[in-house]
Amino acid sequence: MSRRFSDTVEDYLKVIYKLSAENERVGTGQIADALAVSPASVTDMIQRLANEEPAMLDYIKHQGVALTDEGQKVALEILRHHRLLELFLHEILGYSWDQVHAEADRLEHVISENFEERVAAVLGDPQRGLHGEPIPNRNLEMPDHPSSYLHDMRPEQQGVVHSVSDDDPGFLRYLEKQGLVPGTEFRVIDFSPYDNNLRIQVVGQEEEIVLGASVTAQVQVEIHDEG
């Protein structure tokens, strides 16, 4: 029965949730970049969201914001919508994995609880999205998931691709061509400290591939225990 928020407010809360994975508190500038609005607009909005009753954000002037429990609930609801919709668009309507994001980004704000439940049922209550992301369950609890990035792995380490960023169609088509989809196992061969390039070998593929930091920073991995 959660109150209804504007698409804009939902977008702010979603973005703050995602940025919270990196830092405890999220800065005005980070939010402005992520939403492509001016920092002044962000200051305005986060003050409103912090002064609402109930507050969506915990705000300390000049020190950024953190989601309250209420704010996180809204963010997770939208994230659940987004990830269920991406899967739905792929499974039921035949969208390719690079096309689903933009459509889901608009639909996520308008579907009802009823729609959400029916889609979840049709898809068999999935726990992972099209790009490997964990899907919050119907009680808005986020399943456990690895928090490591390919970017931070070093030679000799092995792992499996867990999930990848979903918002850049070109990036997704590139990954697919390289065979780097969620579930893919690989081993790191080489690391180049100057440009942060990684050379990796995908299990079952002859050719090794070299990936720049702009790619490896967008790929979350589960690192296999050593030895």
Place this chain on the structure above:
Amino acid sequence: MSRRFSDTVEDYLKVIYKLSAENERVGTGQIADALAVSPASVTDMIQRLANEEPAMLDYIKHQGVALTDEGQKVALEILRHHRLLELFLHEILGYSWDQVHAEADRLEHVISENFEERVAAVLGDPQRGLHGEPIPNRNLEMPDHPSSYLHDMRPEQQGVVHSVSDDDPGFLRYLEKQGLVPGTEFRVIDFSPYDNNLRIQVVGQEEEIVLGASVTAQVQVEIHDEG
């Protein structure tokens, strides 16, 4: 490649399209009632839409508006979205016919051309909606359809239910219980001029049913040739 309009503008154009079926020009007050906004707001909006380039409306002060070809295109696009979505929600997600309208009313504004095409394909390019309404084709041409209402039929006439209003769940559940779904054949038994009640008999049903004007005015019919 049609430009993007706000949900609000799309709603105005859709409502004006529907009201145009009754009268050539549509009045400010009619639109205000249909959208549940004040007449002053309507005046404001229709002046904007008439002064845009290209104009969506043909507006004569104190004499109401008519859609331009451009405006009609937008209205038909939204109507196509709405009717395809209603069918989709029923066929693919299992919504009942009284639940689809509210959901479609929000989704119709945000789905892409791509979504529209895929849904149409999944449904086999339907020409009629869940409630019998004609669906504009992909070139936004409205199929021929009868324009008579059950309300205007008289004893001895026979006909078939063509389509029914989709926006009131209670009304739709009532119709379903009476067996009055699109395709149902019936004969008018009696007309009561004082309250405009009609007594009709559905083909294959023993019991006759009496319907008030608030029902019969919401049921479009194809009247069978006499004799």
Place this chain on the structure above:
DNA sequence: ACAAAAATTTAGATTAGTCTAAAATATTAT
């Protein structure tokens, strides 16, 4: 430690969509 740079906030303005109240115009009824 303090000046320079970076980030954030404030101030003031804009646009879309809405409202109420008052004024203007049309319609209807006698």
Place this chain on the structure above:
DNA sequence: ATAATATTTTAGACTAATCTAAATTTTTGT
């Protein structure tokens, strides 16, 4: 035909979300 009624338009104001430019605060570098 004209007064009464109904409808429409204008005027002025509000809210949400945004902007730019200026002011303030924090961080960084030497």
